Amino acid sequence: xxxxxxxxxxxxxxxxxxxxxxxxxxxxxxxxxxxxxxxxxxxxxxxxxxxxxxxxxxxxxxxxxxxxxxxxxxxxxxxxxxxxxxxxxxxxxxxxxxxxxxxxxxxxxxxxxxxxxxxxxxxxxxxxxxxxxxxxxxxxxxxxxxxxxxxxxxxxxxxxxxxxxxxxxxxxxxxxxxxxxxxxxxxxxxxxxxxxxxxxxxxxxxxxxxxxxxxxxxxxxxxxxxxxxxxxxxxxxxxxxxxxxxxxxxxxxxxxxxxxxxxxxxxxxxxxxxxxxxxxxxxxxxxxxxxxxxxxxxxxxxxxxxxxxxxxxxxxxxxxxxxxxxxxxxxxxxxxxxxxxxxxxxxxxxxxxxxxxxxxxxxxxxxxxxxxxxxxxxxxxxxxxxxxxxxxxxxxxxxxxxxxxxxxxxxxxxxxxxxxxxxxxxxxxxxxxxxxxxxxxxxxxxxxxxxxxxxxxxxxxxxxxxxxxxxxxxxxxxxxxxxxxxxxxxxxxxxxxxxxxxxxxxxxxxxxxxxxxxxxxxxxxxxxxxxxxxxxxxxxxxxxxxxxxxxxxxxxxxxxxxxxxxxx
Numbered sequence: 001x002x003x004x005x006x007x008x009x010x011x012x013x014x015x016x017x018x019x020x021x022x023x024x025x026x027x028x029x030x031x032x033x034x035x036x037x038x039x040x041x042x043x044x045x046x047x048x049x050x051x052x053x054x055x056x057x058x059x060x061x062x063x064x065x066x067x068x069x070x071x072x073x074x075x076x077x078x079x080x081x082x083x084x085x086x087x088x089x090x091x092x093x094x095x096x097x098x099x100x101x102x103x104x105x106x107x108x109x110x111x112x113x114x115x116x117x118x119x120x121x122x123x124x125x126x127x128x129x130x131x132x133x134x135x136x137x138x139x140x141x142x143x144x145x146x147x148x149x150x151x152x153x154x155x156x157x158x159x160x161x162x163x164x165x166x167x168x169x170x171x172x173x174x175x176x177x178x179x180x181x182x183x184x185x186x187x188x189x190x191x192x193x194x195x196x197x198x199x200x201x202x203x204x205x206x207x208x209x210x211x212x213x214x215x216x217x218x219x220x221x222x223x224x225x226x227x228x229x230x231x232x233x234x235x236x237x238x239x240x241x242x243x244x245x246x247x248x249x250x251x252x253x254x255x256x257x258x259x260x261x262x263x264x265x266x267x268x269x270x271x272x273x274x275x276x277x278x279x280x281x282x283x284x285x286x287x288x289x290x291x292x293x294x295x296x297x298x299x300x301x302x303x304x305x306x307x308x309x310x311x312x313x314x315x316x317x318x319x320x321x322x323x324x325x326x327x328x329x330x331x332x333x334x335x336x337x338x339x340x341x342x343x344x345x346x347x348x349x350x351x352x353x354x355x356x357x358x359x360x361x362x363x364x365x366x367x368x369x370x371x372x373x374x375x376x377x378x379x380x381x382x383x384x385x386x387x388x389x390x391x392x393x394x395x396x397x398x399x400x401x402x403x404x405x406x407x408x409x410x411x412x413x414x415x416x417x418x419x420x421x422x423x424x425x426x427x428x429x430x431x432x433x434x435x436x437x438x439x440x441x442x443x444x445x446x447x448x449x450x451x452x453x454x455x456x457x458x459x460x461x462x463x464x465x466x467x468x469x470x471x472x473x474x475x476x477x478x479x480x481x482x483x484x485x486x487x488x489x490x491x492x493x494x495x496x497x498x499x500x501x502x503x504x505x506x507x508x509x510x511x512x513x514x515x516x517x518x519x520x521x522x523x524x525x526x527x528x529x530x531x532x533x534x535x536x537x538x539x540x541x542x543x544x545x546x547x548x549x550x551x552x553x554x555x556x557x558x559x560x561x562x563x564x565x566x567x568x
Contacts, residue, residue, distance in 0.1 A: 185234065186233075186238075188230040188236055189230070190563060191207060191237050193559055193560055194550070194559045195240060199463040200242045200463055201462070202407070202464040203222060203462065204338065204368075204375050205339075205340035205341050205342035206241065206378075209375070209379060211233075211386070212385050213229075213231050214227075216236060224236075238547050239375060242371075246545070247371070247374045248540060249543075249544065253381070254475045267499070267500055269484075269492065269515035269518060271285075271515050271516045272507075273490060283333045283334040283433065284482045284489060285488060285489045287480050287506075288332075288480050289328050290509055290510060291400065291502055291503075292306075292365055292400075294506040295505065298505055300397075301397070302323065303323035303353065304321070304364060304365040305319065305345070306322050307319065307331065309331075313410070313414075314426045314429070315335060316335070316414070317410075318339055319339040319341050319343070321344070321349075321350045323353045333431065336408050336434070337408050337413065338407050342368075342372060342389075345391075345396075346388040347362075347392055359391045365396070365399070366396045368399070368402070369402055369407060370402075370471070370473035373473050374475050376393065376399065378546075380393060400478050400479075403473065403479060403481025404465075404481075406454075406465035408457070408460050413460040424449065429449075430442050437454055438453060438454060439452055439453075439454050466532070468528070469540065471525045472493060476495055477494075479495060483520050483524050484515050485516050486516060492512075538556040539556075
């Protein structure tokens, strides 16, 4: 039967009459014992005798211990290549299971366990423990480790001779164990290659809203960017109005059978304006704000996703969730740059706006350009999960499209064309408008300070707008603009039953009559399509499939077919 092992004790002086010292253990029989100071002892296998008076640890080489303290310590016979066969010599195999870890005092068996503890001298004496303060901003080496001078944390060491230090590009996929991309995968890099890098992005934010893994965010340049790993689900490509979404197919689904001609199939059309004083600060007749405030007052909506002016940059639009009539009136008017509107449907951004109502019960209106309305319609038409944007996508119950021939890059229009080239003080601008082919700018006192052909600002427009043939927002519930109505009136086109309900609630607050010049809307729609057909590289076909494969797009536009296999 195995004998009971001695209890471990704290480092310090040992009572010679009570406990065995390091290097000693109680004997099993008097025949095996020797007398030392009146105490029966026997040398512990593998550890030299520590002497008669005090325990000691044998000197060892200067390297630090790297092996586990639970490693079995070999006996004297094992060290010499022999193994005990008698089973009665008192060695470790005689009294315990070798598979069990053995507790030992710090430093015991140091020679065979890999070295001496750093706080034990060569004479076996415990020394003071020194702590080194961690370094900041550099890789730290500890004393005695022979690592040389500390290196910067980003310095790569021990590189093989043919290693490349540059961050690998997309082609790394094809170099990793011959990985083949599944045929049904379309990645953000395809969207990046064909739309963003090509300058065709219209900053609608649909790709941000579509991503189920929240892998796409909005960069400092107001363009979509990858913020974490792409899963290749293809949704960002499929729903992009300049990528995989065939917008003319959207019109046919949402607006009737004859959407390739004219302004579509509206239910009815009006020229309208509000009569309240705040209309003076609005765009045209203020019909958009009138509809939104009426819906809010009637309890039909909890808020509206609109554009607001940036606090930092004059005349720069930002996405904003307005939840009060005051906020809606304060932000009446038009700002001529995109906001990545659909990229702001993550309700966590607006937690302080509607704190007392579950988000799944929220109802919102969306005001946007035709491409933004195309995007939300396509997203809502499919029962997929859209990550953190899911609740926001489903909350949009009312849509208002703004008539739009093109939109602008903020820095190009405001920073270069207006401020630098025309010496306009942008902080003194009270209103901008695009009407009758002209860009008009008024100062804060209402004085006209610029009237110029819009073609002179073409370089500041978003390149992707050239391909758009949807001037009147055929996917919306209501379309609002200025074409077809006299000054101070808005043109209102009712396109859906929901739009008719919106109008019926609002019309009592408006001065309105039938649209003054219906042909003007149709003519501008026709002109816009003509321009789009001249710029569009792919076939324009309302009867084609709803989504365009990336391979088909690449054939028409000459972009890289497999950007994940090539660096760009």
